[in-house]
Amino acid sequence: MNASIYRHELHARLKSVIIWSLALIAIVGMFFTFYTTFADQAALVNDMMKNFPKELRAAFGMDEVDLSTVLGYYSFIYLFAQLCLAIQAGNYGFGLVSIEESELTADFLLSKPVGRPQILTSKLLAALTSLLVTTLVVGGISFVAIELFRNGHAYEPRILLLLLLALVVFELFFLCVGLVVSLLVKRVRSVTPYSLGLGFGAYVLSAFSGVFGDVKLELITPFKHFDAAPIIQNGAWDTPLVLFNIAVTLVSLATSYGLYTRRDIPAVS
Amino acid sequence: MSIIDVSNLTKYYGKARGIVDVSFGVEEGEIFGFIGPNGAGKSTTIRLLLSLIHPTSGTARIFGKDVTTDGPEIRRDIGYLPSEVYYYEGMKVIDLLKYSASFYDHDCTRRMHALSEAMELEMNRRISDLSYGNKKKVGIVQGLLHSPKLLFLDEPTAGLDPLMQRRFFDLIREENARGVTVFFSSHILGEVQRLCDRVGIIREGRIVEISDIRTLQQSNYKKVNVSAEGLDPTAFDLPGVTNLQTEDGSVRFFFKGDINAVLQKLGGTRVTDVTIEEPTLEEIFMHYYE
Numbered sequence: 001m002n003a004s005i006y007r008h009e010l011h012a013r014l015k016s017v018i019i020w021s022l023a024l025i026a027i028v029g030m031f032f033t034f035y036t037t038f039a040d041q042a043a044l045v046n047d048m049m050k051n052f053p054k055e056l057r058a059a060f061g062m063d064e065v066d067l068s069t070v071l072g073y074y075s076f077i078y079l080f081a082q083l084c085l086a087i088q089a090g091n092y093g094f095g096l097v098s099i100e101e102s103e104l105t106a107d108f109l110l111s112k113p114v115g116r117p118q119i120l121t122s123k124l125l126a127a128l129t130s131l132l133v134t135t136l137v138v139g140g141i142s143f144v145a146i147e148l149f150r151n152g153h154a155y156e157p158r159i160l161l162l163l164l165l166a167l168v169v170f171e172l173f174f175l176c177v178g179l180v181v182s183l184l185v186k187r188v189r190s191v192t193p194y195s196l197g198l199g200f201g202a203y204v205l206s207a208f209s210g211v212f213g214d215v216k217l218e219l220i221t222p223f224k225h226f227d228a229a230p231i232i233q234n235g236a237w238d239t240p241l242v243l244f245n246i247a248v249t250l251v252s253l254a255t256s257y258g259l260y261t262r263r264d265i266p267a268v269s
Numbered sequence: 270m271s272i273i274d275v276s277n278l279t280k281y282y283g284k285a286r287g288i289v290d291v292s293f294g295v296e297e298g299e300i301f302g303f304i305g306p307n308g309a310g311k312s313t314t315i316r317l318l319l320s321l322i323h324p325t326s327g328t329a330r331i332f333g334k335d336v337t338t339d340g341p342e343i344r345r346d347i348g349y350l351p352s353e354v355y356y357y358e359g360m361k362v363i364d365l366l367k368y369s370a371s372f373y374d375h376d377c378t379r380r381m382h383a384l385s386e387a388m389e390l391e392m393n394r395r396i397s398d399l400s401y402g403n404k405k406k407v408g409i410v411q412g413l414l415h416s417p418k419l420l421f422l423d424e425p426t427a428g429l430d431p432l433m434q435r436r437f438f439d440l441i442r443e444e445n446a447r448g449v450t451v452f453f454s455s456h457i458l459g460e461v462q463r464l465c466d467r468v469g470i471i472r473e474g475r476i477v478e479i480s481d482i483r484t485l486q487q488s489n490y491k492k493v494n495v496s497a498e499g500l501d502p503t504a505f506d507l508p509g510v511t512n513l514q515t516e517d518g519s520v521r522f523f524f525k526g527d528i529n530a531v532l533q534k535l536g537g538t539r540v541t542d543v544t545i546e547e548p549t550l551e552e553i554f555m556h557y558y559e
Contacts (some may be wrong), residue, residue, distance in 0.1 A: 004371035012357070104355035108411070112372040113345040173451050264282070264322040267312055 001120045002114050002144055009126030013092070017130045019231060020088045021137040023267075024081055028138065030038055030076045032145035035070070039153055042068025055208070065229050068154035071163075075228035076162060081138055082170060082223060083203055088134060089171040090195030092127040093178020096120075097260060098188035106265045116261045124175070131171045139164045166226040172243055173222045174198060176252035183259040187266060219244070270333060272297050272419055272450045273318065278327035287313040288474045290327070295452060300445055301464030302482070303454040310474040311454040312352060312363055315421050318452075332487065345373065348417035352424040352454075354408040358397040362407055363499060364394060366414065373415040384410040387440060393484070401428045409437060413444065420444065420451045426460060453495060458549070490523045492552065493531060496542040504534060523548065 006007060038045055045067050066072040097120070100106040109119065134172060142160065182188045202221040209218030218224045225245040230238060273295035274378035280287035288310035295301040305311050316322045318329055320340040324478045329336045331343045356365050366486070368387070370377040385392055386512065396404065405428045420441070426434045441464065445451055455461050461468060462482065470478045495505075496519035505513060519542075524531055535543060 002372075003498050004368060008368055012359075035307060085405075103358070104353070105357055107321060107351050108356060108369075111344060111347070111349040112369070113341045113343075114372060117342045118341075265316070266319075267316060 001125060001231035002118050005109075005114070005119060006126045006129075009123050010129060013126065013130045016088070016091070016156055017133055020084065020134050024084055024134065024138050025141045027080055027084070028077055029145050031080075032073075032149045034150045035073050035149045038073060039068050039151060042066075059131060065232070068153075070150050070153050071159055071232045074142070074146065074155075074160070074163075075232055078228045079223075082167070082226070085131070085134065085138070085167060085171050086174045086199040086202060086222070087195050089174035090130055091179045091191055092196045093175040094182045094188055094194045094198075095191040096123050096127060096175075096179050096182065098182040099191065101187065101266060102189060117257055120257060120260050124179075127175055128172070131175065132168065133165065133173065138167065146220050156235070157269075159232055162231060162235070162237065163228060166231065169242065169245065169249075170222050170226045173225075173249045174202075176249045176256065179256045180252040180259070183263065184251065184258055220248075230234045270297070271295060271330075271405055272332060273301075273452065274330040274333075275314075275318075276328055278311075278314070278317060278329050280317055280322065281325045284337070286310075286474045287322075287325075288471070291471070291474075291476050292327075293469050293476060293479050295450060297450055298445070298448055299466045300441070300453055300464055302459055302461035302468035303471065304456060304458060304468055305471035306456055307472045311456075311471060313474075314424055314471070315349075315423050315452070315454060319344070319421065346418040347421065348412040348419070349414065349421045350408045350412040350423065350425050352427065354401075354404045356396045356404065356407060356411075358395075360396050361392070362394055362396060362399070363389065363392040365407065365511045366392070366411060369411045371416055375415070376418075377414045380416060381410065381414045384440075386540060387436065402430060402433065405429055406433070409440070413440070418449060421450055421454075422451065423454045424456065425453075426455075426457065434460075435538075462549070479495040490525050490547045490548050490552075491528060491531075491546075492546050493520075493522055493524050493534065494542075494544040494546075495538075495540055497519045497538050497540040500538070504538075505531075507531070507534070523552070 049067065065075050067076065097106070100109060109114070120237030142164065143157075146155065146160070174195075178195060181194065181198070188194060203223050205221040206218050206227070210225065219241065222245055225241040227238075227239070271294040273293075275294070276292045278291045291310070291314060303311055303314070313322070317324055318331060318336055320336050323337060330385050332346065334365065335345050336343060337515055360368070362385075366381050370381060388409055390406045390410055392402070394403075396407065399407065404419075405425075409425070412422075422441070426437065429437060432526055438460070441451060441453075453461065466483055467479065467481050475482075500515075500518060500520055502513060502515045502520050505520055505522060507524075507530055509524055509530070511523045511525070513520065513522040515521075531545075
């Protein structure tokens, strides 16, 4: 690890972390203010939900979820938080080394006396720190919002913690997959299309899982690996799916190190 | 011991040629000029030596260490000024320089300030607000602040005004006097001629000539200019004559060989004017490119 690179990267991402954090505070906080009303008319809401087609409910993660319970309602917001964090983590992953190349600062950094693996490690740790900060903010606002608006309804903090921890593993997937894709393609001109594509793609794959029939294509998306409803129902992660998720992350990570060490840095032209 | 030792270095970008079978050595304390037109492979060579890219085959050693395996260690004593300078746009000059200095073990603060002063660099401005020439100055300070033992300059003067160019050359000469080895890549021959001890000429990815700058100028060619009434240009069609040009009553050509052969020819002619001089590096260079 190289402390100056780490510090430089953190500093470069500070603004992004603040903006994502504020956005997530707004989403989680705003949504939860409506919980009181929702819970009061729970029966009505659940009845209304039943009138929607099952596929639509599934797409919004409201299938098999009781919206009148604290965590049931939270799972709805959780999906949005996941989507935001997937895009944020994707942004960091795709941009980790490609931004230096497209903004042509890679020559500066790589002509310093630091090895490529060390550069990658420092950058990854800085990105991870940025993601952890955002996740901590999400966790904080979740606890605060629940305590403020739960209105006497009980919930299991252990399961909430389980959901929040899942976010970290979930983000690592997008960080590492984004990184490896950015190293596999020749040149990433702009990061956002890639991260939006990966984030929304994974979400859509999970949301419309029923559409593919017997082909269990949705099993490759982290949105399925860390689906809130089963976690709330079972009080635990789905171990095989989580292990699969971690395996993909680790393979991406290892491949990234290999590719980056051997990479030819494109010249200015 | 050679500071840079390159043998049979080859780089292909897929099928596109980078450099082919390049071999040369640079000795400690010399200023080595590396000249060739755009796209000849100058930057490719430098990027290989800095391990920004990896060779297809062949080896390169700097300070006796292999560039692909000992890159980080080698780069501790290397300063690099790229041909196009790009830095983190949002940063202030001073922060970028401090970031650059933080990669080296010793304290570079004093030298950083001295260099910035010499190059008249304003340290509190944002990189994005700087003109191209000013960014180049940042590059120069950034490349020199850690007192490297070996300097790679890739077309360093582009964008600098003549006054700054001169100051820059003085700086490079000062560094060289302290024992710093300089690898100077350029397509501007005048500056190579002014600064370098030896030159390597690269063309279409291959080294065509490596030689002492004086030998290159002296030993080979003479530039002959003859003016005479009713001159017959075919009279100078001797072996060793190249680039024969006729222009209202005067003949110009390059000659390689025993100059007496030309003098004998001239002896029988009534000339109005004659000059025999050293060709400039530029002219020699053009010769290599035909």
